[in-house]
Ligand SMILES: Cc1cc2nc3c(=O)[nH]c(=O)nc-3n(C[C@H](O)[C@H](O)[C@H](O)COP(=O)(O)OP(=O)(O)OC[C@H]3O[C@@H](n4cnc5c(N)ncnc54)[C@H](O)[C@@H]3O)c2cc1C
């Protein structure tokens with residue numbers, strides 16, 4: 001983990017309330033897809049945790065939904081704004097564990113962003129993962145084209161049927177022969193994927209409410225089969241066999 005000053009370099013509106021934010025600055029502490037950063041937003045005491053969507057040397061891409069006051073301030077910041085950011089937090093996904101399987105990357109809503117760097121990590125190992133994206137409706141859809149541009153097969157579900165397959169993301173996973181899920185999204189989605197008979201193993205990322213973000217405040221503990229874990233430090237990615245729902 002390190003603390004860095006990042007400068008907002010680019011902003012792209014993806015939906016009515018979701019923005020892609022590109023920053024410049026030291027990204028050397030980021031080692032794995034699925035890690036997150038904890039970002040200080042002006043006027044807010046607690047930092048806001050946001051998943052790493054993509055990174056390169058001196059470049060960080062985040063995708064943020066303008067939900068409450070903190071993320072609205074973040075998304076509304078002008079180009080050139082500087083942010084104090086804790087970088088390289090959390091364990092991230094372990095791609096090697098999935099290499100002997102048929103992996104599907106499963107994202108719901110703002111759980112989609114970390115899957116982008118994860119897809120790139122699989123491709124770098126010579127494996128093309130299937131990507132299954134779930135949204136409420138077509139107006140919430142983002143990043144389908146970006147995953148396709150990587151060369152991944154992309155399946156989309158919407159709850160209201162306005163785009164792709166009608167229903168939950170499990171409905172599109174059923175259309176594949178994938179047996180290993182790497183997921184990020186709301187807990188009901190994670191739970192539904194975990195309970196699918198075809199998914200024999202997987203890794204699930206949890207978006208718990210956080211205080212410090214680096215293991216010091218025990219504000220994010222959860223029970224697992226191997227004892228209590230801190231989602232920010234021991235997670236946010238947990239393996240299928242250790243999760244207590
Ligand atoms: C590991 C992790 C990765 C995340 N990745 C993303 C991402 O890539 N894109 C994205 O848009 N959002 C992501 N979130 C959710 C994001 O952190 C919250 O939406 C944000 O903190 C809400 O802050 P706010 O000021 O807008 O809302 P408020 O409701 O005003 O926030 C009040 C407090 O609650 C906390 N809080 C509220 N909702 C959440 C939440 N869902 N998760 C954690 N803390 C919350 C805030 O940090 C703050 O301390 C992630 C959360 C976690 C834990």
Ligand code: FES
Nearest residue numbers: 211213217218232
């Ligand atoms: S948020 Fe402080 S220990 Fe996890």
